[in-house]
Amino acid sequence: xxxDTPQVPRGEGLGRTIILTAITAVIxxxxxxxxxxxxxxxxxxxLILTFLFANTLFFLIIYTGKTxxxxxxxxxxxxxxxxxxxxxxxxEARGSMSLSEAKVFQCEVPFCHLVIPMTLVPIALTKTIIFxxxxxxxxxxxxxxxxxxxxATLALGRGFCSWSCFYGGLDDGFSRVLKRPVIKKIxxxxxxxxxxxxxxxxxxxxxxxxxxxxxxxxxxxxVTEFNAVTSTEILIQTxxxxxxxxxxVIVLPVLTKRRTQCAFLCPFGAMQSxxxxxxxxxxxxxxxxxVKCKRCIQVCPTLSMSEESLEQGRTRIxxxxxxxxxxxxxxxxxxxxxxxxxxxxxxxxxxxxxxFAAFLFLAIFSSHIIQDGIVRILKLVTTGSMIS
Amino acid sequence: MKGxxxxxxxxxxxxxxxxxxxxxxxxxxxxxxxxxFVTLMQFLLGRLAGYLCFAFITWLIGLSIFGGLGSKxxxxxxxxxxxxCLMMVYAFFRIDVPCAARSIGYVARKIRxxxxxxxxxxxLSGIALCPPFxxxxxxxxxxxxxxxxxxxxFMFFIGTSVFFIPIPFVGALRRxxxxxxxxxxxxxxxxxxxxxxxxxxxxxxxxxx
Numbered sequence: 001x002x003x004d005t006p007q008v009p010r011g012e013g014l015g016r017t018i019i020l021t022a023i024t025a026v027i028x029x030x031x032x033x034x035x036x037x038x039x040x041x042x043x044x045x046x047l048i049l050t051f052l053f054a055n056t057l058f059f060l061i062i063y064t065g066k067t068x069x070x071x072x073x074x075x076x077x078x079x080x081x082x083x084x085x086x087x088x089x090x091x092e093a094r095g096s097m098s099l100s101e102a103k104v105f106q107c108e109v110p111f112c113h114l115v116i117p118m119t120l121v122p123i124a125l126t127k128t129i130i131f132x133x134x135x136x137x138x139x140x141x142x143x144x145x146x147x148x149x150x151x152a153t154l155a156l157g158r159g160f161c162s163w164s165c166f167y168g169g170l171d172d173g174f175s176r177v178l179k180r181p182v183i184k185k186i187x188x189x190x191x192x193x194x195x196x197x198x199x200x201x202x203x204x205x206x207x208x209x210x211x212x213x214x215x216x217x218x219x220x221x222x223v224t225e226f227n228a229v230t231s232t233e234i235l236i237q238t239x240x241x242x243x244x245x246x247x248x249v250i251v252l253p254v255l256t257k258r259r260t261q262c263a264f265l266c267p268f269g270a271m272q273s274x275x276x277x278x279x280x281x282x283x284x285x286x287x288x289x290x291v292k293c294k295r296c297i298q299v300c301p302t303l304s305m306s307e308e309s310l311e312q313g314r315t316r317i318x319x320x321x322x323x324x325x326x327x328x329x330x331x332x333x334x335x336x337x338x339x340x341x342x343x344x345x346x347x348x349x350x351x352x353x354x355x356f357a358a359f360l361f362l363a364i365f366s367s368h369i370i371q372d373g374i375v376r377i378l379k380l381v382t383t384g385s386m387i388s
Numbered sequence: 389m390k391g392x393x394x395x396x397x398x399x400x401x402x403x404x405x406x407x408x409x410x411x412x413x414x415x416x417x418x419x420x421x422x423x424x425f426v427t428l429m430q431f432l433l434g435r436l437a438g439y440l441c442f443a444f445i446t447w448l449i450g451l452s453i454f455g456g457l458g459s460k461x462x463x464x465x466x467x468x469x470x471x472x473c474l475m476m477v478y479a480f481f482r483i484d485v486p487c488a489a490r491s492i493g494y495v496a497r498k499i500r501x502x503x504x505x506x507x508x509x510x511x512l513s514g515i516a517l518c519p520p521f522x523x524x525x526x527x528x529x530x531x532x533x534x535x536x537x538x539x540x541x542f543m544f545f546i547g548t549s550v551f552f553i554p555i556p557f558v559g560a561l562r563r564x565x566x567x568x569x570x571x572x573x574x575x576x577x578x579x580x581x582x583x584x585x586x587x588x589x590x591x592x593x594x595x596x597x
Contacts, residue, residue: 125400189569192566193573195570196569196573196576196577199411199412199574200412200578200581203404203407206404206407207405207408216581
């Protein structure tokens with residue numbers, strides 16, 4: 001079916017946009033600065049740039065009515081800055097990105113949210129945290145990541161994967177490199193693979209009391225930290241995670257225009273999909289308005305839209321609430337929605353409520369990482385090195 | 389009764405080692421709770437057969453079969469490889485629900501798989517995967533009588549089996565048809581993981597001889 005020319009979704013008026021952005025600006029100013037302007041000029045510049053960057057994007061999201069376009073800019077910047085900041089930090093602390101056995105025994109491995117699915121069963125069964133990280137304090141402690149995860153899950157459900165995950169911006173960014181996909185047809189059955197990986201890692205973590213996914217599969221070790229290659233087994237593990245990074249985070253997103261790592265591998269994403277059931281926000285399709293042009297199916301980065309979705313008026317459980325389908329719908333039939341309310345109902349109000357929750361979470365969660373990344377880049381420009 | 393209590397005290401570990409096999413299989417089959425209990429019985433029967441078989445061997449030759457560290461790794465590695473092949477054949481070649489990999493689906497139609505997968509899985513997982521089993525074998529090997537060895541392993545089996553009772557209740561989820569695909573895919577990943585484990589154990593075992 002031939003599609004109509006996409007209509008620009010209606011944003012808010014200029015005055016209303018300014019008022020809404022002002023609210024965000026006050027909150028972000030307080031949270032980014034934590035009540036004080038850095039004395040270091042680089043720190044001050046980083047703070048101002050981050051503040052302007054966040055609030056400009058929020059203004060554009062509200063004013064243009066386009067969610068995904070500007071979210072993706074912030075989200076991908078967050079991912080890149082994490083890499084800059086994390087690697088610099090590791091080089092300062094250890095002199096290398098590789099992880100020595102001594103650091104593992106000293107429980108100094110930074111904890112990330114991808115480990116959470118593997119820790120839950122052992123915690124429940126044995127009251128043991130099977131990760132050699134710091135429980136409280138230190139860099140990326142276990143307790144702080146759990147608190148962030150619980151908060152984001154309650155607020156966003158699987159929206160975490162498009163609004164909070166500091167890795168997701170990588171394949172999201174690469175999926176936007178080409179204008180049209182080279183590989184167009186993907187069997188939708190592959191969307192079940194992350195659930196199988198989740199089942200596998202949760203059960204094997206319980207059996208062997210070791211974070212199987214981190215050891216064997218996590219592609220993001222390629223840009224954060226990894227075990228020093230000291231044995232054949234670690235060499236095999238390294239080949240696997242580097243291959244997964246190149247394949248699922250770079251090459252396939254470019255070729256398919258989908259977030260292939262998030263859609264076809266990530267066990268954390270699978271677990272977050274289940275939390276979509278308890279989250280108050282979802283994405284719904286107004287069946288009255290929908291003309292079944294299937295534009296949303298074509299653009300969804302995680303194959304969460306299908307013809308069945310259009311019939312039922314709702315997305316699959318794997319929806320990340322990125323807003324791409326909403327931006328692309330020519331009839332404005334897709335919108336953010338609060339469970340238990342009418343469809344379409346007050347769609348602009350629902351959108352604003354979701355955006356305040358999601359964008360503020362993203363902005364506050366990312367602010368120090370982005371600021372640190374900017375400081376590192378300024379250091380690189382002025383001194384020739386990103387580390388102290 | 390020592391075997392029984394040893395089984396009871398190690399049952400959680402036993403279950404933890406067997407659930408990566410049992411749960412993907414049960415989900416993949418998509419059967420109800422009652423039918424899953426039948427599957428569990430088949431699995432446990434296989435495990436019991438493996439235990440008794442080893443009870444006999446333990447009595448016959450004592451610990452000499454595992455006397456050298458290398459030969460132990462070799463035997464367990466080979467069992468892992470057989471076991472992983474079983475899981476992968478189940479996951480990729482016995483397909484009632486369409487698999488995402490279509491080319492595998494074509495091959496699947498050409499191949500018949502052994503019907504008694506749970507029995508074989510129970511037999512192999514009991515022997516190859518279960519660390520408490522090795523503990524029990526060490527204890528039984530120290531005694532001289534066949535009846536003691538058989539009884540010890542039987543009681544050990546009873547003690548550990550108690551912990552398997554909740555597993556068939558995954559059948560309550562069978563109306564979620566997607567879980568069948570998830571179960572098959574997970575069985576395939578488990579198979580690949582054990583294949584790697586087996587190959588590494590064989591290499592290490594061969595070097596150790």
